[in-house]
Amino acid sequence: MVIILLLISQPLDLERLYNSATTLLVQFQEEQKASFDSLIELGQDSVYADTTLAYLVEQFDTKSAIERHRLKDIFKAIGPGAISAITMRIDERGKDVEDRRLKQSLWVLGEIGGDSIVKPVGRFISDSSWSIRSGAFTALGKSKSSGAHGLIIQGLDDSIAVVRKSAYYALSQIASEKDIRFLVQGLDDPYYGVRYAALHGLVMMDSLAYDALTDIARSSGYNAFYAIKGLCTIGPSSEVWGIGVQNRSEQVRFLVYSMCEEVAALRGYLEQEDNKILRNCIQRRIGEIESQVDK
Amino acid sequence: MIVVLLIIQSWTAYLDTSLQYIGLNQADLTFRNDYTVRDPYRFAIVDSLLSHPINASTFVTTLDSIFWNCSENYLIPHLCSWYGLRIRMKKTNFEEVCAHAAQDIVHAFSETPSELGDVVEELTTFSPDLTTSIDEDKARERHQDSLVQYMKENAATVDYERLFQAGVNLLFAATHYEVWLNDISLQGPYRMPGVEGTILYSANYEWGDIVIGDTGANHYTQEFTVVIDLGGDDVYSCKEPDMISIIIDKAGDDQYIGGDHTIGAGVWAVSIVIDEQGDDSYKAGSYSLGCGVFGIGILIDKTGNDTYFGDTFTQGAGGFGIGVLKDGTGNDVYEGALYAQGFASTYGIGILGDETGNDMFIIREKYIDEIRYLDHYLSLSQGFAMGFRPDLSAGIGMLLDRAGNDYYLGDIFAQGSSYWYGIGGIVESGGNDTYVAYQYAQGAGTHITIGVLVDKAGNDNYVSKGVSQGCGHDLALGMLLDHAGDDSYVAFDLSQGAGNANGIGILIDEKGDDSYSVKRSHNTQGYGNFRREYGSVGVLIDIRGDDIYRNGENSCVWTSGKYGVGMDYE
Numbered sequence: 001m002v003i004i005l006l007l008i009s010q011p012l013d014l015e016r017l018y019n020s021a022t023t024l025l026v027q028f029q030e031e032q033k034a035s036f037d038s039l040i041e042l043g044q045d046s047v048y049a050d051t052t053l054a055y056l057v058e059q060f061d062t063k064s065a066i067e068r069h070r071l072k073d074i075f076k077a078i079g080p081g082a083i084s085a086i087t088m089r090i091d092e093r094g095k096d097v098e099d100r101r102l103k104q105s106l107w108v109l110g111e112i113g114g115d116s117i118v119k120p121v122g123r124f125i126s127d128s129s130w131s132i133r134s135g136a137f138t139a140l141g142k143s144k145s146s147g148a149h150g151l152i153i154q155g156l157d158d159s160i161a162v163v164r165k166s167a168y169y170a171l172s173q174i175a176s177e178k179d180i181r182f183l184v185q186g187l188d189d190p191y192y193g194v195r196y197a198a199l200h201g202l203v204m205m206d207s208l209a210y211d212a213l214t215d216i217a218r219s220s221g222y223n224a225f226y227a228i229k230g231l232c233t234i235g236p237s238s239e240v241w242g243i244g245v246q247n248r249s250e251q252v253r254f255l256v257y258s259m260c261e262e263v264a265a266l267r268g269y270l271e272q273e274d275n276k277i278l279r280n281c282i283q284r285r286i287g288e289i290e291s292q293v294d295k
Numbered sequence: 296m297i298v299v300l301l302i303i304q305s306w307t308a309y310l311d312t313s314l315q316y317i318g319l320n321q322a323d324l325t326f327r328n329d330y331t332v333r334d335p336y337r338f339a340i341v342d343s344l345l346s347h348p349i350n351a352s353t354f355v356t357t358l359d360s361i362f363w364n365c366s367e368n369y370l371i372p373h374l375c376s377w378y379g380l381r382i383r384m385k386k387t388n389f390e391e392v393c394a395h396a397a398q399d400i401v402h403a404f405s406e407t408p409s410e411l412g413d414v415v416e417e418l419t420t421f422s423p424d425l426t427t428s429i430d431e432d433k434a435r436e437r438h439q440d441s442l443v444q445y446m447k448e449n450a451a452t453v454d455y456e457r458l459f460q461a462g463v464n465l466l467f468a469a470t471h472y473e474v475w476l477n478d479i480s481l482q483g484p485y486r487m488p489g490v491e492g493t494i495l496y497s498a499n500y501e502w503g504d505i506v507i508g509d510t511g512a513n514h515y516t517q518e519f520t521v522v523i524d525l526g527g528d529d530v531y532s533c534k535e536p537d538m539i540s541i542i543i544d545k546a547g548d549d550q551y552i553g554g555d556h557t558i559g560a561g562v563w564a565v566s567i568v569i570d571e572q573g574d575d576s577y578k579a580g581s582y583s584l585g586c587g588v589f590g591i592g593i594l595i596d597k598t599g600n601d602t603y604f605g606d607t608f609t610q611g612a613g614g615f616g617i618g619v620l621k622d623g624t625g626n627d628v629y630e631g632a633l634y635a636q637g638f639a640s641t642y643g644i645g646i647l648g649d650e651t652g653n654d655m656f657i658i659r660e661k662y663i664d665e666i667r668y669l670d671h672y673l674s675l676s677q678g679f680a681m682g683f684r685p686d687l688s689a690g691i692g693m694l695l696d697r698a699g700n701d702y703y704l705g706d707i708f709a710q711g712s713s714y715w716y717g718i719g720g721i722v723e724s725g726g727n728d729t730y731v732a733y734q735y736a737q738g739a740g741t742h743i744t745i746g747v748l749v750d751k752a753g754n755d756n757y758v759s760k761g762v763s764q765g766c767g768h769d770l771a772l773g774m775l776l777d778h779a780g781d782d783s784y785v786a787f788d789l790s791q792g793a794g795n796a797n798g799i800g801i802l803i804d805e806k807g808d809d810s811y812s813v814k815r816s817h818n819t820q821g822y823g824n825f826r827r828e829y830g831s832v833g834v835l836i837d838i839r840g841d842d843i844y845r846n847g848e849n850s851c852v853w854t855s856g857k858y859g860v861g862m863d864y865e
Binding site: 023065138197249258277278 | 319330430432436665684685686829848850854864
């Protein structure tokens with residue numbers, strides 16, 4: 001408020017504030033911080049918000065990476081009050097084929113989040129540009145709106161891995177029990193970004209996903225790694241560990257050893273484990289736990 | 296080549312095993328090449344390596360092999376092939392070659408606006424002074440953007456095929472000058488203006504002039520198109536060449552002195568310096584010492600303990616051209632300030648190769664890195680490639696050293712690193728080497744690019760602060776491969792097999808008793824963070840030897856977060 005009062009006494013020079021807020025020069029960092037805070041205040045002010053937000057949205061087409069990041073931070077701090085200023089111009093893609101303005105809009109809307117971004121963002125899930133589709137799905141995920149569900153599942157089988165990753169990420173943010181089958185499918189994706197997003201979704205569902213993960217964990221497939229990882233996160237137990245240590249894969253067994261908290265169990269695994277590297281890992285893990293107990 | 300392939304196979308198997316500990320495989324280590332619209336100056340090999348970044352080490356070691364095992368007359372056409380150009384040598388009479396080359400160079404620039412040269416220089420010139428106001432900084436940014444757009448549009452008006460053809464032919468003629476020498480009748484000794492001491496031959500042509508100095512000491516105070524000196528401790532006061540400049544010095548401890556655009560400076564020209572013997576000193580300004588900017592600049596020094604001093608765009612530096620500095624035997628010292636020692640900007644290839652000897656590669660502190668620090672300096676050198684983000688890709692910058700105990704000193708952006716759609720690399724083939732830098736160094740890729748450092752042998756020391764030693768930042772690969780020796784790695788944070796912002800960072804040490812020291816344990820030694828809703832990948836692998844770590848230990852595997860893994864196999 002103090003900043004606004006000071007600014008009222010002078011003509012509002014948004015360009016100057018913006019240049020200062022987006023500088024990288026080390027010698028001007030104090031000025032940068034003050035200008036950054038000023039723009040946030042102005043963006044929330046009942047008198048200056050419209051003008052300020054219109055100016056800032058106009059900068060969305062910038063080629064400068066630092067400006068894009070600072071704009072995102074400013075709008076995120078301003079909050080939901082900034083959404084309409086962005087959506088008013090969301091059909092503008094930018095002055096060249098890079099579509100910077102639209103990409104920035106989707107990114108910033110996602111950072112603000114909320115139900116009200118779903119409709120404007122959802123219009124771009126079938127865009128011809130993979131990066132726009134990816135940005136749209138990511139924003140829908142960040143909205144954390146269950147209203148985005150029908151849109152999100154349309155991206156799960158996109159031909160581009162990065163887009164699928166964004167769709168699975170989005171699903172992981174709002175998934176319910178009916179989505180378990182999609183998430184389980186995601187564990188088989190050729191791209192690790194999808195696999196991890198799917199796993200995250202299953203972990204978020206906690207005990208609801210337990211049976212599905214246990215079935216996968218008992219299999220000999222590649223995705224047993226992810227299933228064990230998920231189970232150890234949801235509810236580590238001797239049953240889970242037992243499934244894991246019986247796996248032929250050293251990597252699965254390592255997961256168990258690295259997440260197991262019980263020294264007695266670890267000592268038992270040490271007696272069974274033949275692999276020298278994994279034996280060392282178990283001993284190291286025992287040492288870590290015992291040193292924490294001592295503290 | 297077979298040996299190289301076998302080595303590659305062995306560590307990739309270890310990489311595959313290690314990746315499985317974080318639920319990944321090698322197919323996951325890939326980038327797209329269309330995060331931004333492709334500019335017309337990006338090398339196809341860059342796109343290929345972004346899709347298969349693990350092949351980056353093969354690429355740089357293959358280039359290293361070609362550089363050392365093939366003649367320059369094979370190397371330069373090979374480099375031209377990366378531009379999609381098939382250049383063949385035309386083996387004709389020396390004078391005919393020069394005449395045709397002059398015509399080729401004139402034609403190469405016949406459609407090119409003369410302002411382009413000023414634009415390029417303005418874009419690649421830094422001030423050592425701090426910026427005094429934000430307004431000044433923003434005005435400069437806008438102006439630079441307009442210069443980049445101008446360069447982007449007008450650099451395509453150059454006929455690179457004709458330009459490089461001229462360079463290849465002139466290089467062949469220069470490396471076979473003795474054939475021509477046998478065919479002419481030497482006239483001297485006599486004196487002529489522009490040369491102190493006596494000469495044996497001179498001739499004038501439409502395209503320039505030729506002077507042959509005798510075996511005594513000469514001082515060339517004037518710029519001649521072709522100088523062949525048969526011996527003696529000579530001095531060359533070099534000026535900016537017109538279109539063609541060739542200096543061939545057979546023997547003696549020589550001094551080459553010039554300002555900007557001199558001494559193997561192919562700047563809108565072809566410039567070749569070949570010094571066959573002696574302990575020589577080369578002192579120039581910017582755009583020098585094997586520099587190609589809209590041209591080809593080659594400096595070959597075959598033997599002797601030599602010193603090279605330049606400023607910006609020097610010592611094997613290329614931008615819209617090819618710059619090569621090749622030094623044979625001897626203990627040498629290289630000093631530059633920026634864009635030096637195997638550097639490439641857009642559509643450029645810059646290579647510095649040193650064959651043997653205990654050498655020092657120094658980038659002095661001159662240009663403050665004021666967007667990050669007030670007490671550190673931009674190097675952008677030593678096997679470094681730099682693009683103009685977001686508009687123009689980088690080129691291919693390589694520093695190749697075959698043997699000797701060498702010392703590398705840089706600061707910010709150095710030593711087998713790269714920025715924006717390029718390839719920066721160092722291949723060190725022998726000796727106990729020391730690498731010292733601060734940030735974005737020693738196998739570091741920053742923003743959709745490839746940075747690789749391969750050291751094949753010796754007990755080496757790597758010292759840096761952060762984003763170093765096999766670190767990939769923002770959809771980039773940073774890779775450090777050390778094949779053998781008892782090595783020491785020292786860093787502060789985000790290093791030693793670290794991936795940040797969806798980058799891939801890999802550090803692999805194959806043999807030897809090594810030590811890995813870091814200050815911050817949470818983002819080093821096999822670390823990959825979560826960004827843009829998925830991972831960055833960081834891998835540290837040590838295959839053999841008795842080693843010491845901050846985060847791991849011998850015969851152990853450890854993970855950091857979801858996407859980082861460290862593994863010691865023995």
